[in-house]
Amino acid sequence: MKTDFKHYQSAHCENGVASNLLKHNGLNISEPMIFGIGSGLFFVYLPFIKVNHAPAFSYRPLPGAIFGKVAKRLGIKIKRQKFSGSQSAVAALDNNLKSNIPSGLQVGVYNLTYFPDDYRFHFNAHNLVVYGKEGNDYLISDPVMETVTTLSAQDLDRVRFAKGAFAPKGQMYYPIHIPKDLDFKKAITTAIKTTCRDMLAPVPIIGIRGIRLVAKQIKKWPLKHGVKKANHYLAQIVRMQEEIGTGGGGFRFIYAAFLQEASVVLDNPKLKELSFEMTQIGDMWRDFAVEAARVYKKRSSQPDVYNLLADQLNTIADKEEVFFKKLRKSI
Amino acid sequence: MKESEVPQDKSNLETVNMRELCYATDENGNYKTALSAGWEPKTIALNNAIEDIKERTEAARQQVVKGEVSPIVYFMELNKMDTGILAGYAGIWQWRVKRHFKPHVFKKLSDRMLNKYADAFSITLQELKNFKG
Numbered sequence: 001m002k003t004d005f006k007h008y009q010s011a012h013c014e015n016g017v018a019s020n021l022l023k024h025n026g027l028n029i030s031e032p033m034i035f036g037i038g039s040g041l042f043f044v045y046l047p048f049i050k051v052n053h054a055p056a057f058s059y060r061p062l063p064g065a066i067f068g069k070v071a072k073r074l075g076i077k078i079k080r081q082k083f084s085g086s087q088s089a090v091a092a093l094d095n096n097l098k099s100n101i102p103s104g105l106q107v108g109v110y111n112l113t114y115f116p117d118d119y120r121f122h123f124n125a126h127n128l129v130v131y132g133k134e135g136n137d138y139l140i141s142d143p144v145m146e147t148v149t150t151l152s153a154q155d156l157d158r159v160r161f162a163k164g165a166f167a168p169k170g171q172m173y174y175p176i177h178i179p180k181d182l183d184f185k186k187a188i189t190t191a192i193k194t195t196c197r198d199m200l201a202p203v204p205i206i207g208i209r210g211i212r213l214v215a216k217q218i219k220k221w222p223l224k225h226g227v228k229k230a231n232h233y234l235a236q237i238v239r240m241q242e243e244i245g246t247g248g249g250g251f252r253f254i255y256a257a258f259l260q261e262a263s264v265v266l267d268n269p270k271l272k273e274l275s276f277e278m279t280q281i282g283d284m285w286r287d288f289a290v291e292a293a294r295v296y297k298k299r300s301s302q303p304d305v306y307n308l309l310a311d312q313l314n315t316i317a318d319k320e321e322v323f324f325k326k327l328r329k330s331i
Numbered sequence: 332m333k334e335s336e337v338p339q340d341k342s343n344l345e346t347v348n349m350r351e352l353c354y355a356t357d358e359n360g361n362y363k364t365a366l367s368a369g370w371e372p373k374t375i376a377l378n379n380a381i382e383d384i385k386e387r388t389e390a391a392r393q394q395v396v397k398g399e400v401s402p403i404v405y406f407m408e409l410n411k412m413d414t415g416i417l418a419g420y421a422g423i424w425q426w427r428v429k430r431h432f433k434p435h436v437f438k439k440l441s442d443r444m445l446n447k448y449a450d451a452f453s454i455t456l457q458e459l460k461n462f463k464g
Contacts, residue, residue, distance in 0.1 A: 009352045011364075032354070032362070052380060053387075053413070110411070116343045118381055122416050146350055146366070163419025164412075235379035242373045253332055253354040257362035276360050283332060293372030296379055 002132030005102040007141040007148045011250055012060075015040065016143020017104045017127040018067040022076070024102055025175050027182070036258030037073055037187050038066030039194045041251055045210040047217070051165070052121065054236035057214065059251055063106060063125035063166055067173070069194075073187035077177040082169040086157050089170035093130060093138075096174065102131040102141070106171040108162020114142070114149045124166040130156070188262045189331050195255075196328040199320065208321045215313035218306050230306065231296035238289045249289060252282030270330040277323055284316050332356065334365055342369025343377070384411055396464035401437030403428070405462065406452040420451035 005024055010016025015031045018038070022029050035041070039061065046056040060066075064080075071078045083089035096103045108124040109115060132139035137150040151159070160170045199207035214237070221230035241249060256278035263271035291312060295305050334355040344350065350366040357363055388408040394400040407417050418425040423444075430436050431448075442456060449459045 011352045011354060050413075052411075053383070114347065116347050116349070118343045118377055121380075121411055144351065164416035167419065232379065232383055235376040238372060238376040239380060242370065242376070249332075250353055253362070257354045260362055275362075279332070279356055279360065286332065289372045289376075293375045297375050 001097050002134070002139060003097065003100045003102045005129065005131035005141060008143070009146055010143040011254055012040070013127040013143050014038075014060075014063065014066045014125075015254070017129055018070055020129060020141065020143060021102065021104055021175055022178070025178055027076075027178050030257075030261065032254050032257035033261055034066065034070055035251075035254045036195075036262060037184075037191045038068075038070040039191050039198065040066045041195050041255045042198055043207055043210045045205045045214050047205075049165075052236065054233045057237055057240045059241060063127075064171075064173075067104075069191070070187075071175070073190055074182050074184070075179045076175055078173050079176045080171065080173040082171050084169075086161060086170070089160055089172070090153070090157070093172060094133065096172070097130070097133055101174055102129050104129050104173045105160060106166075106168035106173075107159035108164070108168060109159075110162060111155055111158040112142075113151065113155055114140075114145070122162070122164045124162050124164055124168055184265050188265060192262070192327060192331050196324045199324045200328070208317045208324070211313060211317040211320070215310040215317065218310045218313065222306050234292045234309070235296050238292050241285065242289055249282050249285035252278055252285055256282060266331070268330065271327075274323065274327055274330060277326075281316065281319050281323060284312075284319065288312050288316065334363065337365045337367050338370035339368045340371040340374065342371075342374045344369050384408065392464050395462065398434055400432050401434050402459055402462035403437065403448055404432050405464070406448070406454065406459065410452055417448075417451060421447045423447060 006020070008016070008020055008023070010019060010031045012031070012035065015034045015038070018034045019029055019031045042059065042061045044058045046058070049056040067078065070076070081092060083092065093103060093105075105128055106124070107126050107128060108122065109126045110120050110122050112120065112126070128140055128142040130138050131141055131148075134150075136153050138153065138156050140149050140151050142149060160168060162168060201207045201209070203209065204213055218234070221233055225233070256275040259271045259275035259278060263269060263275065288309070292309055295309065332353070332355045334357055337353060337355050345368070350368050352364055353367050354362050355365045388405065391400065391405040391408045395402055395405050403417075407413070412420070414425050414428050418428045421428065423431075431440060445459055446456055449456045452459065
């Protein structure tokens with residue numbers, strides 16, 4: 001069995017699955033639009049949680065939050081199911097495929113056999129679409145891949161029931177109702193306000209304050225943990241910032257693309273100007289990654305390189321603070 | 332990021348013939364999508380993580396040789412896991428997993444218990460039992 005699903009590549013997995021599933025159901029919505037309306041731009045620093053033996057940084061909200069917000073703001077209904085065991089999970093998926101419903105799944109990356117080996121970590125917030133089954137193989141549309149691929153039934157079961165933080169528990173989701181009249185203007189306005197509120201939140205580990213806190217910590221790392229660990233932590237920031245499916249620099253560019261689309265929908269030229277500003281901020285995040293990479297590659301041990309990196313991050317935080325205050329006023 | 336600046340550095344994405352999609356601007360600052368073969372800072376960060384795991388695995392192997400820890404620790408590191416993840420896959424409480432890191436406790440474990448670990452690591456019971464480092 002095979003549904004007539006069309007695969008489009010995206011920069012981020014959850015955006016991609018949401019956009020592709022909605023396109024399949026007749027709603028032509030771009031990845032940046034999903035990202036923007038879903039308030040996908042976020043920052044949180046969780047020093048008390050360790051991922052790969054380094055503190056956790058996230059440039060995105062909780063898994064499922066983007067699609068959930070898009071649905072809520074546009075009045076779309078999504079069905080989400082979790083399963084206690086493999087059997088019921090397989091049965092529900094096969095049933096959907098029989099009824100010609102391509103289904104989104106939350107999966108762990110570690111057993112995704114089509115990923116390059118080095119990318120396979122225990123990261124459980126990845127998303128893909130299953131659009132058919134041929135023999136023992138499921139037909140997979142993974143939005144970060146250029147083309148469609150397959151997974152054996154056994155491998156699919158392993159990724160659906162991956163363990164650890166954010167264990168997907170077989171989670172499956174698909175849209176069941178899309179209203180005829182969608183109020184994009186209202187959805188975009190609400191979404192932009194939420195993003196501004198999140199990024200300017202008066203909480204020390206979230207948004208701009210979170211970025212500043214990381215900057216402060218970077219200065220302390222080499223003395224507190226030694227150079228080796230400090231470099232390992234830095235590498236973690238860059239990986240979370242730029243790796244597939246996550247993203248800090250990359251996310252700024254998607255958000256800028258969203259602002260350009262939003263400026264047309266809302267007929268608000270200010271948003272277009274702000275998109276250029278966001279592009280510059282995205283470039284600054286990339287420069288930060290380049291500098292950080294230099295530090296952990298050369299393993300240079302002078303304490304002032306960490307200070308320089310911290311200053312760079314603080315400059316980004318300053319720019320973003322000004323940016324989000326302007327954005328809040330412009331709508 | 333301008334379209335012309337989209338990085339095309341060598342990376343391990345090549346091994347599976349994959350390119351990443353990203354958003355970049357044209358000469359007027361308008362966004363479009365472009366494909367990237369990889370980016371050096373990212374590759375270095377990823378290699379750093381891989382190196383770290385290799386070092387941890389090697390250290391665990393030596394500890395097994397010296398009889399300081401049980402083979403479970405070695406296979407845990409080899410599979411890029413930590414105690415929390417291993418506890419999840421094996422279906423055993425974390426404090427018990429930590430206890431099973433001790434060689435003298437490991438020696439007394441039943442085959443049923445060891446099988447849970449072997450399954451979590453996708454190895455056979457014999458491989459786990461007979462691992463000497």
